[in-house]
Amino acid sequence: MDADFELLEAWRGGDPRAGDTLLRRYFAALHRFFANKVDDEVEDLIQRTFLALVRSRHAIREGDRFRAYM
Numbered sequence: 001m002d003a004d005f006e007l008l009e010a011w012r013g014g015d016p017r018a019g020d021t022l023l024r025r026y027f028a029a030l031h032r033f034f035a036n037k038v039d040d041e042v043e044d045l046i047q048r049t050f051l052a053l054v055r056s057r058h059a060i061r062e063g064d065r066f067r068a069y070m
Contacts, residue, residue, distance in 0.1 A: 004022060004025070004065075004066040004067070007019075007021055007022040007025075008022060008057065008060060008066060012058060019054070023050055026066075026067060026070060030046055030049060030070065031046060034046060053069075053070060
């Protein structure tokens with residue numbers, strides 16, 4: 001089991017720090033991705049992406065790459 005999935009499992013189990021750690025791990029990469037695509041609304045797009053992840057965290061299966069899912 002990879003480190004991202006371990007954090008995801010802990011987050012699913014009710015550990016908010018695990019979710020925070022997981023999202024912080026990918027914040028910079030996600031920011032760069034959106035900043036290279038759009039001039040503005042980067043923060044809004046990040047917020048929407050993280051909200052979608054919060055809502056769908058139970059749909060991610062073991063073996064799925066969290067970064068690819070994001």
